[in-house]
Amino acid sequence: MDFLSEHQPEILPGNRQLPPTQGVIEAPHGTTIVAVTFPGGVVLAGDRRATMGNVIAQRDIEKVFPADEYSAVGIAGTAGLAVEMVKLFQLELEHFEKVEGAQLSLEGKANRLSTMIRSNLGMAMQGLAVVPLFAGFDVDRDKGRIFSYDVTGGRSEEHGFAATGSGSIFARGAMKKLFHDGLTEAEATTLVVQALYDAADDDSATGGPDVARRIYPIVTVITEDGFRRLTDEEGSEIARAILERRLERPDGPRAALL
Amino acid sequence: MSTPFYVSPQQAMADRAEYARKGIARGRSLVVLQYADGIVFVGENPSRALHKFSEIYDRIGFAAAGKYNEYENLRIGGVRYADLRGYTYDRDDVTARGLANVYAQTLGTIFSSAAEKPYEVELVVAEVGETPEGDQIYRLPHDGSIVDEHGSVAVGGSAEQISGFLDREHQEGMSLAEALKLAVRALSRDTNGTEREIPAERLEVAVLDRTRPQSRKFKRIVGRQLARLLETGGASTEAESSEEE
Numbered sequence: 001m002d003f004l005s006e007h008q009p010e011i012l013p014g015n016r017q018l019p020p021t022q023g024v025i026e027a028p029h030g031t032t033i034v035a036v037t038f039p040g041g042v043v044l045a046g047d048r049r050a051t052m053g054n055v056i057a058q059r060d061i062e063k064v065f066p067a068d069e070y071s072a073v074g075i076a077g078t079a080g081l082a083v084e085m086v087k088l089f090q091l092e093l094e095h096f097e098k099v100e101g102a103q104l105s106l107e108g109k110a111n112r113l114s115t116m117i118r119s120n121l122g123m124a125m126q127g128l129a130v131v132p133l134f135a136g137f138d139v140d141r142d143k144g145r146i147f148s149y150d151v152t153g154g155r156s157e158e159h160g161f162a163a164t165g166s167g168s169i170f171a172r173g174a175m176k177k178l179f180h181d182g183l184t185e186a187e188a189t190t191l192v193v194q195a196l197y198d199a200a201d202d203d204s205a206t207g208g209p210d211v212a213r214r215i216y217p218i219v220t221v222i223t224e225d226g227f228r229r230l231t232d233e234e235g236s237e238i239a240r241a242i243l244e245r246r247l248e249r250p251d252g253p254r255a256a257l258l
Numbered sequence: 259m260s261t262p263f264y265v266s267p268q269q270a271m272a273d274r275a276e277y278a279r280k281g282i283a284r285g286r287s288l289v290v291l292q293y294a295d296g297i298v299f300v301g302e303n304p305s306r307a308l309h310k311f312s313e314i315y316d317r318i319g320f321a322a323a324g325k326y327n328e329y330e331n332l333r334i335g336g337v338r339y340a341d342l343r344g345y346t347y348d349r350d351d352v353t354a355r356g357l358a359n360v361y362a363q364t365l366g367t368i369f370s371s372a373a374e375k376p377y378e379v380e381l382v383v384a385e386v387g388e389t390p391e392g393d394q395i396y397r398l399p400h401d402g403s404i405v406d407e408h409g410s411v412a413v414g415g416s417a418e419q420i421s422g423f424l425d426r427e428h429q430e431g432m433s434l435a436e437a438l439k440l441a442v443r444a445l446s447r448d449t450n451g452t453e454r455e456i457p458a459e460r461l462e463v464a465v466l467d468r469t470r471p472q473s474r475k476f477k478r479i480v481g482r483q484l485a486r487l488l489e490t491g492g493a494s495t496e497a498e499s500s501e502e503e
Contacts, residue, residue: 008346087345094341094474095341098312098314101307
């Protein structure tokens with residue numbers, strides 16, 4: 001990024017001047033991303049909907065990307081800008097690794113993403129915000145970690161679970177009731193899909209599992225073995241199992257009262 | 259003010275070439291070989307930190323003999339070129355041919371500019387294809403020319419002698435273990451014909467493996483895996499490469 005800003009500043013996402021506009025620019029927005037840690041790793045998942053105002057712009061958008069072998073980014077906010085930001089972020093991590101011969105630390109990666117979000121502040125003020133969720137496996141500490149951001153690039157580490165995007169309030173509520181420290185990988189992947197289901201239930205901009213079109217949330221797992229995206233079969237299996245149970249209990253699993 | 263001596267351009271160029279060749283010859287040789295599943299880089303390198311081989315891009319690897327600071331400079335330039343290309347266009351638009359051309363331009367300009375000393379480096383840029391026919395290996399001598407190589411290539415100190423040996427011994431479709439052992443045999447032949455032993459910990463080995471599931475095909479082979487490849491026959495390479503993933 002430093003090299004680009006010296007040599008070809010025009011291709012950096014943050015370096016564009018926008019003409020003054022009235023109101024909000026209409027562009028597809030991505031919605032809900034959730035993440036959960038479990039002993040041995042972290043799960044990052046996202047729904048598939050992009051909205052533009054009250055219109056569904058895309059049903060099968062992909063919003064969770066591997067950043068490198070041990071980390072992933074889920075994006076909420078203006079889709080076009082966010083995808084470009086992720087592309088640049090992936091490039092930076094790979095470039096650093098090749099030039100230095102070593103990977104950046106997880107903290108280093110999280111800080112770098114923070115700078116990139118901050119450089120987008122001008123656009124965010126005009127309604128084109130990008131708010132990602134960053135999750136990765138910290139090989140030094142041997143555990144999964146989650147970092148959440150705000151539009152100004154403020155970074156905070158989340159313990160246990162986190163969510164971003166328009167449905168995040170509902171997703172976080174669901175995760176709060178379902179999360180505990182000793183989740184297995186299979187439980188964690190089910191938990192994130194439950195949370196996304198609850199987000200889609202109450203937030204019109206978040207897409208639920210689409211059985212007719214076979215569009216299911218993207219679920220990724222990062223452990224010491226690296227990044228892995230669940231296959232379509234695995235994803236649909238989780239979503240179908242949840243749907244099956246929700247036929248009996250539409251609000252999902254019930255937590256204990258005390 | 260004294261008048262400088264007249265030196266004919268031929269003489270000046272010959273002197274510069276001589277200077278660069280001597281610098282390169284001081285370093286140890288390294289070889290790049292095609293094998294059935296990709297391209298293997300083998301060299302003698304006592305240092306664990308200063309690599310002679312490295313990854314440039316998904317399918318492109320880089321090998322250099324000569325002065326470390328000079329080829330490191332070129333390597334970083336190559337990584338920047340490749341990453342910038344891949345970001346601006348697409349990952350598929352970064353090719354070894356393009357990169358070799360950039361290197362040739364750079365080396366050629368430095369070689370013929372009177373203000374700078376010529377770089378004492380010789381480079382190999384290799385790209386692994388989907389099939390062995392798609393593999394490309396380019397050798398770039400110090401003066402900025404490009405040589406398109408097939409099968410095997412050696413650069414550095416006793417390159418001529420080693421590549422002569424490799425031309426005779428190298429076959430298409432070798433397994434990784436076979437290619438590796440051939441490379442070590444080639445490197446351990448001294449100029450006077452005697453052989454010396456190169457222990458595994460002094461070897462630097464890397465592959466561009468077309469069977470790797472990731473898009474980045476470059477991988478270093480170190481430690482136990484290297485020792486196993488060196489001692490076993492060719493038959494067990496399959497199991498080893500899958501175990502490493």
